[in-house]
Amino acid sequence: MRALLALAALALALAAPAAAEVAPGTTPGSATGLFGAYDRGNAFARILAGKLPATRVYEDGQVLAFMNIHPLSPGDLLVIPKGRYRNLMDVPPPVLDHLMRVAQRLAKAEARALHPDGIFVRQNSGEAAGQTVFHFHMHVTPQYKGVPLAQTSYKQPPADPKQLAVIAGRIRQAMR
DSSP states (O other): HHHHHHHHHHHHHHOOOOOOOOOOOTTHHHHOOSSSOOOOHHHHHHHHHHHSSSOOEOOOSEEEEOOOOOOOSSOOOEEEEEEOSSSTSSSOOOHHHHHHHHHHHHHHHHHHHHHEEEEEOOOSSSGGTTOSSOOOOEEEEETTTBBBOOOOOSSOOOOHHHHHHHHHHHHHHTOO
């Protein structure tokens, strides 16, 4: 029986997501779990402040959507609130509702513009769940049959900005 329990524990450990590779620029010692102070120096806070570039696809008073520079698939979008929320635990329900409506609108535009076989919407809260930038965000990612998602790393060079701009233009056009 102990051997069976040990085997089950091992299987669960192997199935659990590995700890994330924390994004460059994250303040050393900042909270990466579910609870803690917001890191005002995170990459998305710097994008919102205009200190880092981003290929913007959609923006309103509460939300910004931009191209992921380390895309899991061509057209991978990041949707973030403009407020300072680390993860799902922090986002007020009305803001979360608006974020989901925007994510749905973007997914429909991706479907029209990029013709994927599916759309993957993902949100990771906490480093143990795969969150790498500690500002709430959702991925809206096109997926194609038989094409695995990329295994990205911050050690890899970012995607070509010109290619990101072309894809962003197609998605923006499809939103009209």
